[in-house]
Amino acid sequence: MASPINVPKLGWTMEEGILSAWLAEDGATVAEGDPLYVLENDKVENEIPAPAGGVLRQSGVVGETYAVGTEIGRIE
Template sequence: MPKLDVSMTEGTFLGWLVPDGSAVAEGEPLYTVGTDKVETEIPAPEHGVLRYGAVEVEGEYPVGTTLGRLELEH
């Protein structure tokens, strides 16, 4: 779970925007996160293949929780 502002301690995972195992490009939106102030799409930091982590359902998660991983293209 990314930290979207300095006071954020947890956020709401609202869902994946691409299927597990999909190749994604840098900047492509991967998932949506919400707080009491904002709802935002989180982009891929670089090219790779998205692999869901333990988080596949909506819910509240602490900042720093691994939501998924990006397997980098070689």
């Protein structure tokens, strides 16, 4: 079963974030909790861990801004 990778809400007022970097390549096998991507908001960068283990399928583009809750990838 695939697990969506959604932009998390990291603060009370956060509405969007910038996908600064993927820390794993598309198609890589990741374990739950592995650092997966970097999300920037209000000039703070946060490493976001993988929500599950499996194969990473990226759909979000580095440098783009995404609303909280937007799916930027999946783990299959």
